[in-house]
Amino acid sequence: MPTAEKVVIMARYIFLMGLALVFFGTPGLAQDRSMLITQGKQFFFKQGCYGCHTVGKVGTPIGPDLSHVGAEYSLPYLAGWLRDPASQKRTAHMPKIELTEEEMQSLAAYLSSLR
Numbered sequence: 001m002p003t004a005e006k007v008v009i010m011a012r013y014i015f016l017m018g019l020a021l022v023f024f025g026t027p028g029l030a031q032d033r034s035m036l037i038t039q040g041k042q043f044f045f046k047q048g049c050y051g052c053h054t055v056g057k058v059g060t061p062i063g064p065d066l067s068h069v070g071a072e073y074s075l076p077y078l079a080g081w082l083r084d085p086a087s088q089k090r091t092a093h094m095p096k097i098e099l100t101e102e103e104m105q106s107l108a109a110y111l112s113s114l115r
């Protein structure tokens with residue numbers, strides 16, 4: 001049985017580990033995010049999104065320009081849109097595109113970075 005003192009020491013230890021995670025874990029997350037964005041950008045071309053959308057000067061202006069789409073919509077909305085456009089907007093003209101979960105997450109991160 002741990003004594004009360006040991007419990008306090010353990011609680012402090014756990015607290016400090018938590019703090020360390022907050023401070024040292026965040027740059028790792030930021031790096032994951034930038035990797036997701038880079039990947040998403042590749043999928044944007046691989047999946048033919050640019051065939052209907054423009055980002056900056058690249059692409060085809062059939063659908064809306066996505067250069068600032070990250071400033072207009074939240075990340076969950078964008079992910080939901082990619083999962084099934086009609087679920088966000090009943091009258092959506094954009095076809096549902098078959099994407100893996102990984103493609104969807106990275107595309108959403110990429111779109112969200114366009115501000």
Ligand code: HEC
Pocket residue numbers: 044047048049050051052053062063064066069078081082085089091092093094095097107111
């Ligand atoms: C066949 C053409 C077509 C393709 C391919 C296409 N889209 Fe679209 N997309 C549209 C159209 C049209 C809209 C306008 C909204 C609607 O459907 O009513 C749209 C809307 C969007 C929107 C919402 C923008 C807004 O301002 O409302 C996002 C985000 C988007 N598309 C992302 C993508 C991504 C990412 C891909 C590739 C996986 C993609 N689209 C592929 C035609 C297309």
